[in-house]
Amino acid sequence: MGIVRRIEQTSTYLLLSATSLLILYPIALIFVSSLKTSPEFMSDPFGWPKTWTFDSYGAAWHSANFSTYFGNSAIITVLSIAFIVLFGSMTAYGLSWGFKGSKALFSYFLLGIMIPIQAKIITLFILLKQLGIINTHLGLILVFIAFNLPMAVFIFFGFFKTIPVELKDAAQLDGCSDVGTFWRIILPISRPIIATVVILTGLYVWNSFFLPLILLQDKRLFPITLGLQRLKGEFSVDWPMFFAAMVMLMIPMIVLFVLMQKQFIKGLTSGAVKG
Template identity: 40%
Template sequence: MITDLRYRGASTGKRVFITLSIAVMAGYVLLILYPLMNMVLSSFKTNRAIISTPFALPETFSFATFKTVWVDKGFSHYFANSLFVTTISMTFVLLFGSMASYGISRYIYRGNTLVYMLFLSGIMLPLKAAIIPLFLLIKTLGLINSRWSVILIFLAMGLPSTVFILAGFMKTIPLELEYAAKIDGCNDFMIYRKIVMPMVAPAMALVTIYNAVPIWNDFFFPLVFLQSNSVKTLPVGLSTFFGQHSTNWSLLFTGLSIAILPMLILYLFMSKYFIKGMTAGAVK
């Protein structure tokens, strides 16, 4: 297996392999980026231009459609609702998930394996399959048309994978560090906060992106439980641009361009730790 991809000093065959690898990766990057770039460029076009010349550059770069979407169509409310739901959901997922993972990975008791398997069972059982009893439960709690209804659902969706990932990372932390901290006078909470959590920072970044993107993009649960325009999230708000007889593609592409920004910024800021979390344990 070729692991040294330095071009200088390489043989002719290896240079050909490196060149082909770079060409393939560049083609893959273009394949991924082109639809996104076309979406952003289409937000500056009219409906007629999008349909007649979908691959051409816009004639002018006017931000009038962005103003229309953000102000006139109430997109700022949808954006704020999605930001609130995603932020609160991820805060609870990371807090409760890390605490549960710490208890499962660092404490040994009779029901340890059973508790861990109960969390893992949440990965195999999708909540969408239980939408009817879930709807009755949320209705009984009086949370229909409340943002807290989807927050609780997203919390239940995110905890199993969070516990699965973080518990695996925490089990690799040497127990000697915990013993040394106890000798220095640290209690369990201080060990969790000052020793364990800093060491699993790459895993926390991995869990954040792994859960935040589906929560931000989820359409199904907000559509079922959020009925008022004042509490609808971005994916549901985007559906308002689809008319019965026509679709305003210009406004739709503008809304999509705005919607991808938070997750794009999140990944750019956390990509370093995300890659560390993905590759942790790959090299001994």
């Protein structure tokens, strides 16, 4: 039995190692390519750089106006996540009390997950234009909040239903109102779920290309994804600068996941085991 178990563990480690290499290889290739000069990349795309240089990062950041795109993405993502977490948690907390009609209202929120964005884009464009917030960060942020709120409500609702009712009753016996219970008791113990929502919605908003492409026309308002597209010329591409921009695009989400991975994993597994 010991030999069989050791073989199983070795096979598992080999499979995980192979999967990790398969995932990390493209990322490593992009990073190494960003450290080459353009002639060197064209002569040997998959080789190691003969001269390591970070000039492409400076060129992408300053010459290609990438700092503006990066700042736009940061503003859009941070504000969108903040309101998605706030509104999603408050809505899910109210629905978790199980009042009359709460199931029907929860089902209504789930419709936002079932209907694809592409099916609503024309109506959405007309609505934002009539409101006068087309081609603005405000309009884009409101759209991101609306489209990600159903998923946030769904995730928070599943977690709040696992919280013992006795915990809420004890807080109210101590003098906490419903709002006070939410802010002082529920939110502090919901950090794993908050981390899950932050990462999932953050990835969606940060990497979104379709919605900014449709709703923004002013190049000064473009997020980093549209800015990355602008680095590709009509007839030629400075690939090291393009890859440097891609690295800068990936770094914030990688850092976010590293900082919140423990809470993220707890959030994914919360409620899986009871008792």
